[in-house]
Amino acid sequence: xxxxxxxxxxxxxxxxxxxxxxxxxxxxxxxxxxxxxxxxxxxxxxxxxxxxxxxxxxxxxxxxxxxxxxxxxxxxxxxxxxxxxxxxxxxxxxxxxxxxxxxx
Numbered sequence: 001x002x003x004x005x006x007x008x009x010x011x012x013x014x015x016x017x018x019x020x021x022x023x024x025x026x027x028x029x030x031x032x033x034x035x036x037x038x039x040x041x042x043x044x045x046x047x048x049x050x051x052x053x054x055x056x057x058x059x060x061x062x063x064x065x066x067x068x069x070x071x072x073x074x075x076x077x078x079x080x081x082x083x084x085x086x087x088x089x090x091x092x093x094x095x096x097x098x099x100x101x102x103x104x
Contacts, residue, residue, distance in 0.1 A: 001078070002039050002050045002062060004032065015050050015063040025063055029054075036092060042099035045069050051100070 002015040007026065011033050014026035035054040039062075042049045046069040051059035067073075077094050081087035 004037050013052055017065045044099055
C-alpha cells in the first residue's frame with residue numbers, strides 16, 4: 001500500500017511492501033496537510049515504482065520494490081481509520097494508465 005498516513009499527529013508519506021513479511025517506509029510531509037495528494041504506482045517488468053506529489057509539484061520518489069514479473073496485480077483506492085472515528089477522505093480520481101516511463 002502507498003499513501004499518506006497520520007502518525008504522531010503529522011501526515012507521513014509511506015509505503016508498505018509485503019512479501020512473506022511486511023515493512024513500512026515513511027517520511028513526514030507536514031506541508032502536505034490539507035492538500036490534494038496524487039499517488040502513482042508504475043510497474044515495469046519485475047519492479048514497482050511508487051511516487052507521490054501534491055498539486056502540480058514534481059513527483060517525489062517513494063519506493064522501488066521487486067515484484068515477480070509474472071505475478072498478476074490488483075489495485076484500487078482504500079482508506080481506513082483503525083483507532084478512532086471521524087476520518088474524512090475524498091478520492092478525487094482513480095485511473096489506470098500506461099506506466100510512467102520517466103521513472104528511471
